[in-house]
Amino acid sequence: MTTTTTDETYDPERPGRLLRTERDALIPLLRDADDAAYGIRTCCPGWTVRHVLAHCGSALMRVVESRFEKGVYSPESNERDIAERADWSNSRVVDELERGMTEAGPLIARSKGRLDGVALGEWVHAGDVREAWGRPGAYGGPGLPDALLLLAAHSKAVDSVALHADIDGRDEPLLLGAAGGTAPPARYIGDAPTLIRLSAGRPLTGTRYELAGAKEADLGVFS
Structure with missing residues (x-):
């Protein structure tokens, strides 16, 4: 989930801007959903909407808290992060995601491209949620x-x-x-x-x- 780029047109603010743009569109949608909607299966094998959101929030909080141990963002690491949130309420999962989408941007900018793939992956996963819920704008929208x-x-x-x-x-x-x-x-x-x-x-x-x-x-x- 990491990248390094030497693109001369590179804008370090782009990943954070993408996250904030998606936050403003996605979080209200998540807050309005009932608990049953979080159990709907997504296109990610084995993952429900809740699993996707738990993964997204944990991935961003690793950036915010600078927690990059060996194997981070591997399938095994992702499953552990999801399991650690198994007892959380859906609203707490969304709270963490909203915080991550708000705070991770400046940290990603300082990585000089190394973490840009995290922001892109988060945005794609937001599309996965919209797709699972039959909402318009999957993999599109203002971002x-x-x-x-x-x-x-x-x-x-x-x-x-x-x-x-x-x-x-x-x-x-x-x-x-x-x-x-x-x-x-x-x-x-x-x-x-x-x-x-x-x-x-x-x-x-x-x-x-x-x-x-x-x-x-x-x-x-x-x-």
Whole structure:
């Protein structure tokens, strides 16, 4: 979940801005939901909405509290964090998430790109919750412009497949992944939320896009 970027257009405030933008949209939605909604399954294997939110809050609080022991953000570490919150009320889980989304931004900015993937992952998980609840705006919304630029930087940091993305409504193509190889970059034509789904390994049912020069499985940016 970590990144390092040397992008000349890098904005250290972008991750925190994305988190605050998503906080203002997501937290009221979570506060208004009944307890039964937290038990709905998400696209993340084995995880309900509550599991996703517990993971998100714990991941951000690790940033806020500078707790990065060996194996942090591994599947095993994520499951331990969720288990530690098993006795918490849903409102307490949301309280922690709101605090993390508020306070983690400055700490991520100081990491000079190393922790930007945490903010991007949090935003994607917010989309997972909306998707599970059948709410509009999954993997889209007001944070999308910042999310796309973080995606581009993160894809380069993890050396993913080079991709030239022509995104509906965007004047300039978005360049993802490793550059400078001998093969031409793969080509994507479609909307931005679908590109997010492809890059994050989310379900593509009901989407329309064109992809040439790569397979869907080649485009993932999260391990």
